[in-house]
Amino acid sequence: MDGYIIATVIKAVLVLSIIAALAGFGTYLERKVLAFMQRRLGPMHVGPYGLLQLAADGIKLFTKEDFIPSGANRLIFMIAPMITAATAFIALAAVPLLPEFKLFGVTVKPIISDLDIGILFVLGMMAAGLYGPLLAGMAQNNKWGLLGAARTAAVFLSYEVVTGLSILAPIMIVGSLSLIDFNNYQAGGMGEWLIWKQPLAFVLFLIAGFAETNRTPFDLIENESEIIAGYATEYSGMRWGMFFIGEYANMITIGFLASLVFLGGFNDWGFLPGGLAIILKVSFFFFFMLWVRASWPHIRPDQLMWLCWKVLMPLAVINVTITGFVMMV
Amino acid sequence: METFAFYLFSILIVGLFCVTVMSRNILYAMTSLAAGMVLISGLFFLLGADFLGVVQLIVYVGAVMALYAFGMMFFDATGTVKENNTPATTVFLLGGLSAVVLVVIFAAPAIGGNVHALYPTPEGATNPQAVGLVLFTKYLIPFEVAAVMLLVAMIAGIILAGKKMDKSLSRMKDESAVSEKDVK
Known part of the structure; x- marks a missing residue:
């Protein structure tokens, strides 16, 4: 029992530090990739190819004044960024990150808590993460913040339905809610991937994932061209940083979910070992999100709701119904 | 622990x-x-x-x-x-109710030993399966009734909210501007 607790604590600390570092590195990658797509150079001056820009940004964030506006609800204002960051990492607790491997003769399972309802837990925790922007927007006594909070509630209530319904069809096929079962179901190579059986669910899940992680076509809760910075208007320093660590960690989580559920997870892929395969898949999804950001404009809130309720949700329901019929026959 | x-x-x-x-x-x-x-x-x-x-x-x-x-x-x-003062009778009733609840809470361990599961989890079934089995065998009718109730609520909501649903939101402005002019 003690060994189990110690192993879990070690895994949790490792996941927390590695994903937080990757989330920081993600900002550098995002600027580089966007610059590449827009034929610019991006950060170049600090260190070789601007690699130390990350450290410079970190120092700036840590030393900046932590400003709390007068008239704001201080307690909620201070808690809100922690909700975003914490739930993003709690969601990762139920995600199997790599295949099992042996270290010093001990089999290591790279999952912090193997729940048999893993996928629901991850989605529920990521949904709870939206309380961060909501509370931040409402607590800061700023009109732009309040608009951001109102949009958060609207976005959340719209896409959450699509996420649940789109993931339902693969759950019906696999017959389990455990992410490890999803992975094992697709063990037979590339032909067994669920994306071939459920292409529509994959597209719907990705679209809902973009809304969930607040990425560009749907980043209307902090759309700087319309509402300054939305929920983050009054935030500075490390509290602002926590929102962004949370957002990038959520992007990584969505990448893991999409690869585990639809793209074969951490099974060996041809000559590639499983661990490398899933890292490549997650990197592709991360790149895909930046790619979409470089090529698509924002959409308006009413367009997002129109899309979610009138297009995506009926499609998801039809998909679930057809899957059910095919499975019964 | x-x-x-x-x-x-x-x-x-x-x-x-x-x-x-x-x-x-x-x-x-x-x-x-x-x-x-x-x-x-x-x-x-x-x-x-x-x-x-x-x-x-x-x-x-x-x-x-x-x-x-x-x-x-x-x-x-x-x-x-800003709240109005609550009437004394409500406070009295709620206070009495919470006292009863407290008594029940502290008495609960005494009767807790006699509680048995009506539908124990079948051997080998995982958590969602166990819930599903009970829900779709023993409690099928309450489940369906709840579903129908939600459907009714949804339709009522659509009817209440959807009076101008066939019109685009961005074009609705012109119409209201026209009607304002008519009023003047």
Whole structure:
């Protein structure tokens, strides 16, 4: 029992530090990739190819004044960024990150808590993460913040339905809610991937994932061209940083979910070992999100709701119904 | 370990719901309500009912989010809500009720030993399977009735909200401008 607790604590600390570092590195990658797509150079001056820009940004964030506006609800204002960051990492607790491997003769399972309802837990925790922007927007006594909070509630209530319904069809096929079962179901190579059986669910899940992680076509809760910075208007320093660590960690989580559920997870892929395969898949999804950001404009809130309720949700329901019929026959 | 977690969760839940009831600030009230609902799912996890725990999490996170939307529309989130004094009879009744609830809570361990599961978990079934088996055999009719009720509520909501649904929101402005002119 003690060994189990110690192993879990070690895994949790490792996941927390590695994903937080990757989330920081993600900002550098995002600027580089966007610059590449827009034929610019991006950060170049600090260190070789601007690699130390990350450290410079970190120092700036840590030393900046932590400003709390007068008239704001201080307690909620201070808690809100922690909700975003914490739930993003709690969601990762139920995600199997790599295949099992042996270290010093001990089999290591790279999952912090193997729940048999893993996928629901991850989605529920990521949904709870939206309380961060909501509370931040409402607590800061700023009109732009309040608009951001109102949009958060609207976005959340719209896409959450699509996420649940789109993931339902693969759950019906696999017959389990455990992410490890999803992975094992697709063990037979590339032909067994669920994306071939459920292409529509994959597209719907990705679209809902973009809304969930607040990425560009749907980043209307902090759309700087319309509402300054939305929920983050009054935030500075490390509290602002926590929102962004949370957002990038959520992007990584969505990448893991999409690869585990639809793209074969951490099974060996041809000559590639499983661990490398899933890292490549997650990197592709991360790149895909930046790619979409470089090529698509924002959409308006009413367009997002129109899309979610009138297009995506009926499609998801039809998909679930057809899957059910095919499975019964 | 489990006892410790149970008492931690219980104290936090009771404390948070007390804040929900006592606080005059709408933001504190709703935030503590949401946090309390999330912590209740912790109790389900402690009991080994993982599926119900996650359902509690997902359902109440969404439900309280809708409550926030109303709170945002009706109240100033950073100020306090002015309340009227509650009548003495209500206070008396609620106080009496909470006293009864307290007595029942402290008497519960005495009768707790006689409680048996009506439908024990089948051997080898995972958590969602066990819930599904009971739901679709023993409780099928209540389940369907609840579904029909939700459908009715949804249709009523659509009818109430959807009077101008066939018109585009961005074009509705012109129409209202015209009608204003007519009024003048």
